[in-house]
Amino acid sequence: MNNNKIIVIGAGAAGMMAAGQAALAGAEVTLLEKMPRPGRKLGITGKGRCNITNIANVADFIAHFGKNGRFLYQSFSRFFSGDLIAFFEEIGVPVVTERGGRVFPASGKATDVVSALEKWIKRCGVILQTNSTVEQILIKNNHLAGVICNGKALRADAVIIATGGASYPRTGSTGDGYEFAKFATHSIIPVRPALVPLETEKSTSHLNGLKLRNVKAKCFINNKKQREEFGELTFIDDTLSGPIILKMSGDIVDAMRNSQNVEISIDLKPALDEQKLDRRLVRDFTTRGKEPLNSVLRGLIPRELIREVFANLAIDANKSASTITSKERKQLRNWLKDFRLKIKKHRPFAEAIITAGGVSTKEINPKTMESKKIKNLYIIGELLDLNGDTGGYNLQVAFSTGFVAGQSIE
Ligand SMILES: Cc1cc2nc3c(=O)[nH]c(=O)nc-3n(C[C@H](O)[C@H](O)[C@H](O)COP(=O)(O)OP(=O)(O)OC[C@H]3O[C@@H](n4cnc5c(N)ncnc54)[C@H](O)[C@@H]3O)c2cc1C
Numbered sequence: 549m550n551n552n553k554i555i556v557i558g559a560g561a562a563g564m565m566a567a568g569q570a571a572l573a574g575a576e577v578t579l580l581e582k583m584p585r586p587g588r589k590l591g592i593t594g595k596g597r598c599n600i601t602n603i604a605n606v607a608d609f610i611a612h613f614g615k616n617g618r619f620l621y622q623s624f625s626r627f628f629s630g631d632l633i634a635f636f637e638e639i640g641v642p643v644v645t646e647r648g649g650r651v652f653p654a655s656g657k658a659t660d661v662v663s664a665l666e667k668w669i670k671r672c673g674v675i676l677q678t679n680s681t682v683e684q685i686l687i688k689n690n691h692l693a694g695v696i697c698n699g700k701a702l703r704a705d706a707v708i709i710a711t712g713g714a715s716y717p718r719t720g721s722t723g724d725g726y727e728f729a730k731f732a733t734h735s736i737i738p739v740r741p742a743l744v745p746l747e748t749e750k751s752t753s754h755l756n757g758l759k760l761r762n763v764k765a766k767c768f769i770n771n772k773k774q775r776e777e778f779g780e781l782t783f784i785d786d787t788l789s790g791p792i793i794l795k796m797s798g799d800i801v802d803a804m805r806n807s808q809n810v811e812i813s814i815d816l817k818p819a820l821d822e823q824k825l826d827r828r829l830v831r832d833f834t835t836r837g838k839e840p841l842n843s844v845l846r847g848l849i850p851r852e853l854i855r856e857v858f859a860n861l862a863i864d865a866n867k868s869a870s871t872i873t874s875k876e877r878k879q880l881r882n883w884l885k886d887f888r889l890k891i892k893k894h895r896p897f898a899e900a901i902i903t904a905g906g907v908s909t910k911e912i913n914p915k916t917m918e919s920k921k922i923k924n925l926y927i928i929g930e931l932l933d934l935n936g937d938t939g940g941y942n943l944q945v946a947f948s949t950g951f952v953a954g955q956s957i958e
Contacts, residue, residue: 552576552705554957555695556674557682557728559586560721561946562929563710564665569954570708571672578704579674580697582681582720587662589712589719593943598658600636601629601947602940603649609944612936619934620945622914627951629944636661639668650940685709685728685925692924706924706957708917710950713903713930714739725931726906732922735908737933740805741900742798745787746812749890755783758852759790764818767796768811769803778818787895788812795937798904801894810891816849816884825881833877837870844869849884857883902942906933916956917949926953 552575556567559581567579579586593599602609606624610617633643633651641664642654653660669676677697684696685707694703711725726736759782766776777792793812800810817825828848836844842854842865849857858865861883863876872880897903907927911920919925928949936942 552958553703554578554706554708555580555702555704556708556710557685557695557725558582558710558712558720558929559676559678560710560712560929561587561590561665561943562712562950563708564669565947565950566708566710566926566928566954567674567676568665568669568672569951570957571669571674573955573957575957577672577674578702579669579676580680580682580695581676581678582724584678586666586676586678589716589721590665590943591658591662592716592719593658594652594940596658597652597656598661599650599652599938599940599943600643600661601632601651601944603629603645603651604939609941612939612941613934613945616909616934617936619909619912619914619932620948623917623948623952626955627948629940631951632944632947635947636664639664648939682711682724682728685731687732687922687925690922692922706926708926708928708953708957709931710929710946711931713906714897715741715900715903715930717897721930723903725927729907729927729931732919732925734911734919734921734927737905737908739903739905740798740801741894741897742801742904742935743794743901743938744797744801745784745789745895745899746793746797746800746810746891747787747893747895749892751786752783752788752889753786754855755852756785758783758850760814760816760850762818763792764815765792765796766813766815767800768813769800770808771811774799774803781814788889788891791938794901797894798935800891801904804891804894812889812891814887814889816853816887822881822885825884826877829877829881833869833872837868839869840866841869841872842866853887856887901938902935903930904933904935906931906935909933915952917953918956924957926957928953 554575554577556563556579571577644654682695682697686693692707709725712721714723767774779792781790917926929946
């Protein structure tokens, strides 16, 4: 047991976990949150359902974080998905596992996760102060000495920064922690939006709401294929979004920052190679030869895309299917395999699910989350240079790094 005074900045997923763990270890913990309520972002995660974690094994889990993922081995060895699930069950949040190993609260409500955490930190003895904005951290002789909050200096023996990234700033995550970390002489890997929708150069507003399942999207950067993903994509307000687009968006944001040309090619029929697709077209156009082409195509692609096909190809939509020439059929086949959209820009932080970049993990002890630069300063959660795919990976990082920091603090 210790009687240290600890300040945690930010009552998100990471901050609440860290605060509760530190209080359980006997510290006097004050959790400072700038918003009127804790966990604003947590409360809107997973489309309001909160994808808490994923049951993938450690190696697969870590692979979702790119090259920096290795940093997580130590914290995951102390607190991983099974521990998090047990923790939530214990605090009254039973969970269910869904497709792709995604874990959600059984109630389907992210707000249940927030209120269970809020009750738990209170039971642990954490003093939660909302409407409390930290403006500065105080450092004395390379030791953390306290913070300035709402203009007042507060002394502390240790400080945990859990202010999150810069995405969805309306939830309170406005990137303040980067300034605190810089002040503590930490290096910040440039922050960029990730898991973010991509705006198409040509308007796609007529496709608004269209969801394409089981398609393949390929990303071309300066005309060179970079990667491809299979699954679901959606058209929303002149943007491409949905799981497979979000997954590729991090690389695309980086390419666009380097003024590279980005195109997305959608293969609407990935299960059929060119020959099989051609046989299918011949069959459809023969058996339904008297019908207009646009009507026959309805059996192959969603209605919303029919207009798009004929706007792109010089083929009469109303001619009868039996009169299509082989050249026209080839054009059609190519389009179905390569519906190409040039990307104008990525959407801003306000619409990004996560922030890429952040406090360099090289300067953080992976066992404890303590800064290697300033004694008794801990940095956790999305503020670190760690960003994973969708699927529950990012919240596990917030909870695991929070757990480790809260338990390690002296
Ligand atoms: C729309 C959306 C959906 C998402 N869905 C999922 C999902 O289903 N599964 C998943 O794994 N991940 C999801 N994520 C990502 C996940 O929410 C974040 O990675 C995670 O919340 C990061 O936790 P954190 O505690 O580090 O930061 P945050 O949750 O951002 O919390 C930081 C807190 O610090 C406070 N704060 C900031 N500055 C100050 C200051 N100066 N003083 C005091 N307080 C301050 C903020 O108000 C905030 O409450 C989603 C993100 C978004 C935007």
